[in-house]
Amino acid sequence: AQSVSQHNHHVILSEAASLELGCNYSYGGTVNLFWYVQYPGQHLQLLLKYFSGDPLVKGIKGFEAEFIKSKFSFNLRKPSVQWSDTAEYFCAVSGGATNKLIFGTGTLLAVQP
Amino acid sequence: GAVVSQHPSRVICKSGTSVKIECRSLDFQATTMFWYRQFPKKSLMLMATSNEGSKATYEQGVEKDKFLINHASLTLSTLTVTSAHPEDSSFYICSAIGQGNQPQHFGDGTRLSIL
Numbered sequence: 001a002q003s004v005s006q007h008n009h010h011v012i013l014s015e016a017a018s019l020e021l022g023c024n025y026s027y028g029g030t031v032n033l034f035w036y037v038q039y040p041g042q043h044l045q046l047l048l049k050y051f052s053g054d055p056l057v058k059g060i061k062g063f064e065a066e067f068i069k070s071k072f073s074f075n076l077r078k079p080s081v082q083w084s085d086t087a088e089y090f091c092a093v094s095g096g097a098t099n100k101l102i103f104g105t106g107t108l109l110a111v112q113p
Numbered sequence: 114g115a116v117v118s119q120h121p122s123r124v125i126c127k128s129g130t131s132v133k134i135e136c137r138s139l140d141f142q143a144t145t146m147f148w149y150r151q152f153p154k155k156s157l158m159l160m161a162t163s164n165e166g167s168k169a170t171y172e173q174g175v176e177k178d179k180f181l182i183n184h185a186s187l188t189l190s191t192l193t194v195t196s197a198h199p200e201d202s203s204f205y206i207c208s209a210i211g212q213g214n215q216p217q218h219f220g221d222g223t224r225l226s227i228l
Contacts, residue, residue, distance in 0.1 A: 004156075043117075045219075046218075049216050099145060101208075103156040104156060105154075
């Protein structure tokens with residue numbers, strides 16, 4: 001069955017610390033990969049996406065993610081987090097010709113000033 | 114950027130009431146809209162996919178007679194929770210996608226509470 005797994009449910013970091021959030025997926029065939037962010041009280045926003053090409057994808061606000069096909073992973077990284085990065089982060093995957101998204105359970109990131 | 118408006122943001126109503134939630138794409142034509150349900154501390158669960166002018170496609174386990182979806186135009190889809198009961202209380206989120214290989218754009222969600 002298709003699934004997305006986010007290993008970290010709750011992460012607490014201090015400002016300037018480096019961030020890596022894990023995401024693994026189970027999906028047969030070609031995949032499109034996404035990271036969405038939900039700031040407190042706001043809607044889900046696209047952080048970055050991978051459709052094809054360079055497996056290292058750069059998104060907004062200094063985030064990046066690397067697609068490692070052999071590991072079925074798409075981990076999110078940021079070298080130095082800020083207090084304003086406090087939010088919930090969702091990894092999602094869609095496959096083939098469908099636009100249907102399968103979401104992970106989300107990771108709640110709290111950055112302490 | 115692409116904006117999706119969802120209304121209302123919060124609904125509290127009695128058991129047995131039917132509730133309609135609207136999802137509008139404000140600055141683009143949405144060929145497809147999606148409806149999700151999110152339970153506390155859990156992931157978004159896709160309920161159905163709605164294409165303009167055709168019947169919605171429901172995911173396994175979602176009652177189509179309970180959750181009526183209408184996608185009458187390229188900018189509007191509605192979800193009606195019929196004869197709602199307390200177990201239907203949840204956070205409902207819509208998203209919309211335009212033509213081409215585009216990511217989904219999400220609404221703010223609707224918090225539905227059935228008493």
